[in-house]
Structures are given as C-alpha cells and as structure tokens.
Amino acid sequence: MIRFEHVTKRYADGTTAVDDLSFEVAEGELVTLVGPSGCGKTTTMKMVNRLTEPTSGRILLDGEDISGVDPVELRRRIGYVIQQVGLFPHKTVLENTATVPHLLGWQRKKARDRAAELLDLVGLDPAVHGARYPHQLSGGQRQRVGVARALAADPPVLLMDEPFGAVDPVVRERLQNEFLRLQSQVRKTVLFVTHDIEEAVRLGDRIAVYGQGRIEQFDAPATVLGAPATPYVADFVGADRGLKRLSVTPIEEGDLEQPPVVRLDDTAAAAAAALASDGAQWAVVLGEAGRLHGWVSAEALAGGGTVRDRARRMDAWLPVGASLKQAFSTMLQHDAGWIAVLDGDATDRFVGVLTPARLHEALRRSIDADARGAARSDVNLESIPGA
Numbered sequence: 435m436i437r438f439e440h441v442t443k444r445y446a447d448g449t450t451a452v453d454d455l456s457f458e459v460a461e462g463e464l465v466t467l468v469g470p471s472g473c474g475k476t477t478t479m480k481m482v483n484r485l486t487e488p489t490s491g492r493i494l495l496d497g498e499d500i501s502g503v504d505p506v507e508l509r510r511r512i513g514y515v516i517q518q519v520g521l522f523p524h525k526t527v528l529e530n531t532a533t534v535p536h537l538l539g540w541q542r543k544k545a546r547d548r549a550a551e552l553l554d555l556v557g558l559d560p561a562v563h564g565a566r567y568p569h570q571l572s573g574g575q576r577q578r579v580g581v582a583r584a585l586a587a588d589p590p591v592l593l594m595d596e597p598f599g600a601v602d603p604v605v606r607e608r609l610q611n612e613f614l615r616l617q618s619q620v621r622k623t624v625l626f627v628t629h630d631i632e633e634a635v636r637l638g639d640r641i642a643v644y645g646q647g648r649i650e651q652f653d654a655p656a657t658v659l660g661a662p663a664t665p666y667v668a669d670f671v672g673a674d675r676g677l678k679r680l681s682v683t684p685i686e687e688g689d690l691e692q693p694p695v696v697r698l699d700d701t702a703a704a705a706a707a708a709l710a711s712d713g714a715q716w717a718v719v720l721g722e723a724g725r726l727h728g729w730v731s732a733e734a735l736a737g738g739g740t741v742r743d744r745a746r747r748m749d750a751w752l753p754v755g756a757s758l759k760q761a762f763s764t765m766l767q768h769d770a771g772w773i774a775v776l777d778g779d780a781t782d783r784f785v786g787v788l789t790p791a792r793l794h795e796a797l798r799r800s801i802d803a804d805a806r807g808a809a810r811s812d813v814n815l816e817s818i819p820g821a
C-alpha cells in the first residue's frame with residue numbers, strides 16, 4: 435500500500451534526514467516509526483503526503499508513484515494527525531470535524547452527519563461536545579477530535595505524528611486503547627510516529643526502529659523485543675524488554691495448568707474423591723453452561739453437601755490470546771494465585787489456569803523461540819540456559 439524505494443532526503447543545509455530508506459506497509463497494517471529525536475521519523479512521514487519532497491528514490495501509494503500525483507488530490511487520500519492537533523479555534527468541534535468533507539464539496543447535512551458519526555466513533559458525544567469550541571475541551575478530547583477529523587473523508591491511509599504525545603500518561607493509555615479499538619473497525623493503513631518504545635510496541639503490527647536516518651530493524655513487536663537485530667536496537671528497547679514483552683506475548687493453551695474441574699451440582703463427596711485421585715488440593719468450579727464459577731478446596735469439601743455449598747466465587751479470567759501482561763495484572767487485581775483461561779469464542783469454554791510459574795515459563799519460552807526463529811510450543815523449557 436505504501437512503498438518506499440531507496441528514498442533519501444537531504445535538506446538544503448546538507449542534513450541527511452533520511453538515508454536510502456526502503457520498506458513497505460501492507461494495506462490495513464499499522465506500522466510505528468520509533469527512534470530518538472532527530473532521526474528522520476517526521477521527515478519520512480511528510481514525504482508521504484508531499485509536505486516534503488525526497489531528494490532521490492520514490493514513494494508508491496497503491497502502486498502509483500506519488501511524485502506524479504497532485505499534492506492536494508493526494509492529501510484527500512491521506513488523513514493526517516499531529517501532536518498540536520491544529521483545530522480551528524473559532525469553529526465548533528462539529529465544524530472542525532466536517533472540514534475535509536466540506537472541502538470535498540459534500541452537502542452540508544451529509545458532512546455534518548458524517549462528522550457526528552465520527553465524533554461518536556472516537557468516544558465523544560456529538561450532542562454534548564459537537565457544539566463546543568476547541569478551548570472548551572480537555573487535551574485528550576482535542577486529540578480525539580484530531581483523529582475524528584482525519585478520518586472524516588474516510589481516507590485509506592492515515593499518518594499520525596506523535597498524536598498522543600502531549601497528554602498525560604493515563605489519558606495517553608486510554609487514547610491508545612480507544613485507537614486500537616477504532617483501528618480494528620476501520621482497518622486503515624497507518625504510519626504512526628512516536629519516540630516512545632512502549633507506545634510503538636502496544637500499537638504497531640510492525641515496528642520500524644530508526645537509527646540516524648536509517649531503519650535498524652523492521653519487525654513485529656515481539657521480535658524487536660525478543661531478538662533485537664543490533665546492539666543499538668537492544669539498547670533502545672531497554673534492559674527491561676522482558677517486561678515489555680509481557681504486553682505482546684499472548685496466552686497459549688499449552689501454557690496452562692489443568693487442575694481438576696468439578697461442577698456446582700456435584701456432591702461434595704464426589705468432588706473430594708476427584709481431588710484425591712488427582713492428588714490436588716483445590717479444583718476449579720464450573721456453573722451453568724460450563725461457565726466459570728470459582729474454586730473449591732479439598733478442606734472445604736470435607737464439610738459435605740454439594741459443591742455449590744462449599745465453593746468460593748472467583749471472577750478472575752481471561753480469554754486465550756490475551757496478553758501475559760493482562761494475566762499478570764488480573765492476578766494482582768484479584769490478589770489471586772491463578773487465573774482461569776477461557777476460549778475466546780462465544781461458548782466461554784474453560785481451557786485451563788495460568789499460574790505465576792507458568793506465566794514465567796511462557797515468557798521464557800517466547801523469548802527463546804524468537805531468538806531461534808521457532809514456534810513457542812516447540813521450545814522445551816529445560817533446554818533454555820538458566821531457565
């Protein structure tokens with residue numbers, strides 16, 4: 435969808451901002467460009483909508499060399515979101531959002547309806563916020579308007595230059611989550627500039643790690659964290675990259691423990707026998723339609739009656755595919771020594787439990803698998819040095 439072929443940008447004063455850059459972004463893919471200040475990220479971005487022209491090389495959009503496309507026509511196909519949002523202060527939020535549709539000559543009502551729909555999509559109530567002026571919004575709300583405005587004409591490509599850089603970390607995380615949800619619906623081809631590796635890892639399908647004017651590594655987040663291509667990348671992603679990896683490593687069925695499972699309607703005696711035959715101290719309890727209810731200990735079952743009389747509720751669960759970071763944080767939140775894992779589809783079938791020891795194992799295997807270019811399930815924990 436976006437293709438850079440040997441692109442170099444040298445400014446008039448001789449600064450080489452981008453040096454022989456070649457890469458490709460697939461349709462519907464979100465690529466984050468990350469690197470220290472001045473490494474050429476913004477220059478890369480601005481060459482895509484022709485705010486800056488390359489010195490040599492070419493950029494193709496959907497197979498077409500953009501140097502032959504009228505810049506105004508080109509920018510209609512490309513939404514642009516920047517840190518300083520750049521909303522018109524004298525226009526309402528709704529009018530701001532409808533700017534591009536207006537420029538495209540849409541009828542007033544159609545443009546306003548589209549703007550309202552977009553505000554809703556980015557989590558702002560058009561009836562409440564639409565009539566306000568930009569200075570009457572919080573920083574986070576202004577950023578959302580910036581995103582809504584960029585999406586208004588439904589461009590296939592979105593360029594985002596540190597769009598969440600100016601808000602505090604809590605708002606930032608919320609905007610990131612909302613943006614991921616939005617992207618899963620609209621599936622734009624996105625180039626997203628950030629200098630924050632955490633943000634790059636959370637948002638990117640792939641990450642381009644920039645050195646000076648060049649890409650040092652262009653890979654999926656888990657690979658960049660698990661197998662940095664150069665010492666520079668290893669240094670940039672940081673010594674705590676094991677921790678960062680938690681957020682990009684999904685729970686797999688093979689990571690789970692299988693404790694005994696009993697049902698609410700079982701008698702305590704039958705359940706106790708099942709535990710005893712497994713040599714287990716506790717069991718997972720499932721309720722109606724096999725949904726997770728909680729757990730029960732061997733000790734409690736000695737009291738007799740049914741499992742329902744003895745079980746404790748426990749709501750800590752996650753679907754397969756959730757991240758190890760979510761698992762860790764759910765354990766902490768529930769002060770639990772394990773969490774149940776259900777299959778992600780509508781049936782919510784119980785598939786096993788994740789314990790801290792298994793979580794650690796999964797992380798070690800995932801790091802090792804990336805280093806070897808293998809699947810995680812193929813890595814045997816015993817073979818990892820120091821595991």
Ligand SMILES: Nc1ncnc2c1ncn2[C@@H]1O[C@H](COP(=O)(O)OP(=O)(O)OP(=O)(O)O)[C@@H](O)[C@H]1O
Nearest residue numbers: 445447449451470471472473474475476477478629
């Ligand atoms: N118009 C210009 N004229 C001369 N040099 C420029 C110009 N714009 C950018 N540069 C230089 O090009 C290099 C790359 O700049 P660029 O803005 O692309 O970096 P960046 O990675 O986006 O940085 P930041 O994260 O600080 O925004 C820098 O050395 C910068 O000083």
